[in-house]
Amino acid sequence: MAIVTGAGRGIGREHALEFARQGAKVVVNDLGTGRDGSGRSGGPALEVVEEIRDLGGQAVANSDDVADWGGAARLVKMALSAYGRLDVLVNNAGFTRDRTLVSMTEQEWDEVIRVHLKGHFLPLRHAGAHWRERSRSGRVVDARVINTTCGTGLFGGVGQGNHSAAKAGVAGLTQVAAAELGPYGVTVNAIAPVARTRMTEEVFAAGTDGPEGGFDAADPANVAPLVAWLGSAESAHVTGRVFEVEGGVVSLADGWRHGPRVDRGGRWEPAEVGDAVAKLLAGAAEPGIVRGT
Template sequence: MSGICDGRVVIVTGAGRGIGREHALEFARQGAKVVVNDLGTGPDGSGRSGGPALDVVGEIQALGGQAVANSDDIADWDGAARLVKMALSAFGRLDVLVNNAGFVRDRMLVSMTEHEWDEVIRVHLKGHFLPLRHAAAHWRERSKAGAPVDARVINTSSGAGLLGSVGQGNYAAAKAGIAGLTLVAAAELGRYGVTVNAIAPAARTRMTEEVFAQTMARPESGFDAMDPANVAPLVAWLGSAESAHVTGRVFEVEGGVISLAEGWRHGPRAEREARWQPAEIGGAVAELLAGAPAPEPVYGA
């Protein structure tokens, strides 16, 4: 197989099912060697199995590609380190890290438990930071040694992280944090030859099958807009050498639509050469709001 990622070595976390599986398969079709990471847990987070990762490796090998399976916990310091080391030992290099792994524990804030909050923040936010941390250290070392580095990180945020989502305070907070982490990593790692971008995908997976239940059947056109395979082409391109000029961006992708998300930016302001008095704030804020666009609605509001 050959394509826009010929010879590149790619790690995809959470690649045993859903969107991550489609990422891994598409990278393989585009000529990459893939490390397929997945814990193989159930929808409720229980149990562990190497089966899903091995199944995807088998699919890639059946296509004529190269892949290895990894079942390390990417939200564990040593586990994330082993994941990066596996790519280096199996294929001799690492070019692309796709942070995809995650799950949901949906609950209204007044009902959410501490455990439900901690678990989602751990898997999504810490599970992005740790593989990024170990991969970045490797690329920095190579760069400082004078070796060429043309590396990519693709993180996975969400519309919930960009706009908020009722009943998903933990998930929305984690995904918003991932968008912020993407901006910081892009600014810090550019000097070492690394670009960092994020996607906010909408697709049918184990996490979203209830939300998208009404779109389970294919429409008459034959195009399933919620098929997770629709997300993978953008991610494969972001992982290729062609995307070297793009960094610090968040792309929304759903079906056949790719859009560039516009996040927080400086807007209207009120300024004076003295400290504001509390009684004056109301009028100033009214003017600021009048000069600003209305916020996008929170999902489910």
């Protein structure tokens, strides 16, 4: 049984459909907002539910706000009430408010951090509490969480300081959650997808998807097989990882690690630091290129 947030359109919709094809019962969560975050409608989630039912699967729609404490709690309770269990949580909901840092408003910062970062934490918190309770009561837990970061969270993106900060936070949260929930039988991984969605439709303009009838590398359905596998029993040995996925390419993102070091054996003098930093940089790999530069 799987919860997929932000599943009314784009990548989340494809996740929900793929889980249904694999035999999972699905809670399709989506606020049904406009691209700018305005409005609210249960229509998109209900449409996906109908698609799943047409496939012969089972699904229910949920329009709670996953960045609201009560909304996230109701989402988890709905899954347990409808199907009696929760095996997979896919955190996918989000939107963008792109603007350079010196032009960004406080509201644009807060909205993106809230939806992406808090919208990951709250479902994870309530689902994690459920799994901890089951584990402590002696019942077997074999559950999966798949979070959604992105390339801007891993490498940065010009004009996306709010989105980059939120998605970098998701990557860090994934590692913490993997460590904390692992003892209860839960694995936690993240994906960094590249695909055509409402947020990226300008990037993937018409005519950039390859020859007619050929493989569409920007199709959001390309992301779903990896997520379905990460939600399966076969992935039980994989946790705390971030996977990049684009078209037919899957790669493992390698996060922060301790690099070269210089030990003076005591406190540094400011005049000595420059030479030490030069040695460190000479032995280090170049940082990733910020997107948009």
